[in-house]
Amino acid sequence: MTTAAIDVQGLRKSYREKVVLDNVDLTVSAGTVTALLGPNGAGKTTTVHILSTLVRPDGGTALVNGCDVMRDHDGVRAAIGLTGQFSAVDTLLTGEENLMLMARLRHLGPRRSKARVAELLEQFDLVDAARKPLATYSGGMQRRLDLAMTLVATPSVIFLDEPTTGLDPRSRHTMWDIVRGLVADGTTVLLTTQHLEEADELAHRIAVLDGGRIVAEGTPEELKRLVPGGHIRLRFGSAAALDTASRLFAGSAIESSAASGSPTDRSALDEAALALTVPSDGGVGALRTILDRLDAAGLDVDDLSIHTPDLDDVFFALTGRADKKGSES
Amino acid sequence: MTTITAARPATGTARQSHVVADSVTMLRRNLLHLVRYPGLTVFTIGGPVVFLLLFVYVFGGTLGAGLPGVDAAGGREAYLAYVMPGILLITIAGSAGGAATTVSMDMTQGITARFRSMAISRAAVLTGHVLGNTIQALIAIVVVLAVGLLIGFRPTADAAEWLAAAAMLTLISYAISWLAVGMGMQAKSVETASNLPFLLIFLPFLGSGFVPTGSMPAWMEWFAQYQPFTPFIETLRGLLLGTPLGWYPVLAIGWCVVIAVAGYVWSMLIYERKSVR
Numbered sequence: 001m002t003t004a005a006i007d008v009q010g011l012r013k014s015y016r017e018k019v020v021l022d023n024v025d026l027t028v029s030a031g032t033v034t035a036l037l038g039p040n041g042a043g044k045t046t047t048v049h050i051l052s053t054l055v056r057p058d059g060g061t062a063l064v065n066g067c068d069v070m071r072d073h074d075g076v077r078a079a080i081g082l083t084g085q086f087s088a089v090d091t092l093l094t095g096e097e098n099l100m101l102m103a104r105l106r107h108l109g110p111r112r113s114k115a116r117v118a119e120l121l122e123q124f125d126l127v128d129a130a131r132k133p134l135a136t137y138s139g140g141m142q143r144r145l146d147l148a149m150t151l152v153a154t155p156s157v158i159f160l161d162e163p164t165t166g167l168d169p170r171s172r173h174t175m176w177d178i179v180r181g182l183v184a185d186g187t188t189v190l191l192t193t194q195h196l197e198e199a200d201e202l203a204h205r206i207a208v209l210d211g212g213r214i215v216a217e218g219t220p221e222e223l224k225r226l227v228p229g230g231h232i233r234l235r236f237g238s239a240a241a242l243d244t245a246s247r248l249f250a251g252s253a254i255e256s257s258a259a260s261g262s263p264t265d266r267s268a269l270d271e272a273a274l275a276l277t278v279p280s281d282g283g284v285g286a287l288r289t290i291l292d293r294l295d296a297a298g299l300d301v302d303d304l305s306i307h308t309p310d311l312d313d314v315f316f317a318l319t320g321r322a323d324k325k326g327s328e329s
Numbered sequence: 330m331t332t333i334t335a336a337r338p339a340t341g342t343a344r345q346s347h348v349v350a351d352s353v354t355m356l357r358r359n360l361l362h363l364v365r366y367p368g369l370t371v372f373t374i375g376g377p378v379v380f381l382l383l384f385v386y387v388f389g390g391t392l393g394a395g396l397p398g399v400d401a402a403g404g405r406e407a408y409l410a411y412v413m414p415g416i417l418l419i420t421i422a423g424s425a426g427g428a429a430t431t432v433s434m435d436m437t438q439g440i441t442a443r444f445r446s447m448a449i450s451r452a453a454v455l456t457g458h459v460l461g462n463t464i465q466a467l468i469a470i471v472v473v474l475a476v477g478l479l480i481g482f483r484p485t486a487d488a489a490e491w492l493a494a495a496a497m498l499t500l501i502s503y504a505i506s507w508l509a510v511g512m513g514m515q516a517k518s519v520e521t522a523s524n525l526p527f528l529l530i531f532l533p534f535l536g537s538g539f540v541p542t543g544s545m546p547a548w549m550e551w552f553a554q555y556q557p558f559t560p561f562i563e564t565l566r567g568l569l570l571g572t573p574l575g576w577y578p579v580l581a582i583g584w585c586v587v588i589a590v591a592g593y594v595w596s597m598l599i600y601e602r603k604s605v606r
Binding site for chain 2: 077
């Protein structure tokens with residue numbers, strides 16, 4: 001990638017005394033997906049609003065498709081599509097009328113407008129509902145229409161502000177497929193999300209935003225490497241077996257290769273669940289070692305699960321909320 | 330997402346020529362709203378009709394008898410003729426309330442943020458509202474006027490005077506619509522937006538709409554003479570009923586220009602300034 005579709009340097013924004021963005025740097029290569037990950041109030045939406053010319057920043061520079069968001073509003077607006085957190089559809093019109101409205105505002109001309117609207121209705125599975133008022137649409141349908149409206153003029157950079165918030169799992173997967181399709185066509189996507197799974201699924205790069213600062217940035221793999229958390233969890237049928245096993249693995253971390261030093265703590269015991277957590281990278285070698293040892297000791301295992309570090313671990317570690325994660329797993 | 334058929338939107342100077350096209354697109358949107366949700370139109374018609382019937386049948390006999398040169402017997406009929414221009418102005422003022430509410434509601438919707446993030450003419454979104462509301466006001470005027478004719482309103486106007494009256498009503502509606510859009514933009518909440526234009530409904534009362542200004546206390550007469558609704562009403566009265574026009578048409582057109590320009594500048598300033606959330 002030679003060109004950056006989005007290039008943000010030292011972006012700052014405050015509302016009165018409250019600092020919302022504090023020196024944010026962000027680069028998104030053309031044709032890639034970057035996820036802006038962060039808790040509520042981290043500044044995700046403000047960033048998107050600045051990049052889509054809706055909010056004026058206090059300082060720093062931001063280029064979208066080479067156009068300055070402060071000086072060249074129209075240049076930016078012509079290149080982008082925005083699907084906000086709050087549904088940006090006209091609820092008094094039908095789905096088709098909403099799309100036609102966008103096509104007219106993009107000056108596609110009557111014939112191309114009709115063709116494009118028909119195409120989008122088809123793509124987004126809205127043909128049956130096309131002539132129905134929006135009041136009859138489900139949340140997922142409205143969101144699909146919302147995104148379809150953004151895509152009428154095939155913008156080269158798309159901002160998706162929490163595109164799947166409030167959607168059921170199926171609609172969420174549909175949305176993900178749509179985003180993947182966009183990227184396959186060469187569109188640049190900046191998406192904000194609170195869902196770590198979503199960032200992991202879609203993004204080439206992830207920037208973790210917390211309290212108005214980028215606290216980490218990299219590929220999902222790079223971020224996962226930042227924190228420990230991989231382990232194998234063994235559940236036993238009796239307290240006696242658990243006790244034996246805990247002595248068996250006391251103080252050890254099982255690794256598949258000698259090279260990878262484990263950053264994790266020692267084995268941990270959960271007596272109520274009769275479970276033992278053995279730190280591990282989750283590789284086949286490590287698994288074999290564990291099974292061999294259990295076999296040698298004649299221990300039966302009720303249940304075995306492998307946990308590799310996920311973005312949850314990263315997120316909570318980076319945003320200083322590790323305590324929540326601990327109680328969940 | 331297999332094909333990219335649509336072209337990138339036009340940029341630069343080519344866009345300037347889209348102001349009219351965008352305004353038409355937005356007007357089309359507002360008209361669709363009117364058709365889909367006729368409730369607001371019905372309300373803007375119902376109010377003035379009730380006023381008309383109230384003032385003609387309840388107050389008309391007494392008020393008419395008090396008009397200069399009218400005897401007690403012909404009071405109600407004379408008052409119908411006298412009050413009709415004022416009722417038409419009430420119709421326009423009432424439709425402004427609808428416009429302010431609609432605009433205020435529209436501003437809270439995500440669709441407006443979408444418009445703002447698109448390369449479309451800034452004025453188009455507001456022009457759509459203004460033209461839509463002007464058309465709605467004219468529809469209401471036609472219906473209210475029809476009710477007036479039905480109950481015995483007999484204007485003396487010839488074709489040219491009718492045309493001039495229609496033009497005057499359109500111009501006033503257009504100007505007041507810009508003011509209403511400004512009110513809708515300015516209001517912090519939809520509730521405030523729906524209340525602000527009620528001030529406009531009072532203006533025909535504080536002018537020559539319902540009683541001759543000569544019958545008011547001196548300070549109020551002064552206000553009544555110099556506020557915009559008096560020349561509006563007197564111009565309509567002159568055109569429809571043949572009362573002396575004098576300088577009223579010039580004053581009325583002048584006021585329309587001032588109100589429209591002020592409303593336009595006001596609305597555009599707020600539209601630019603108001604950021605999303």
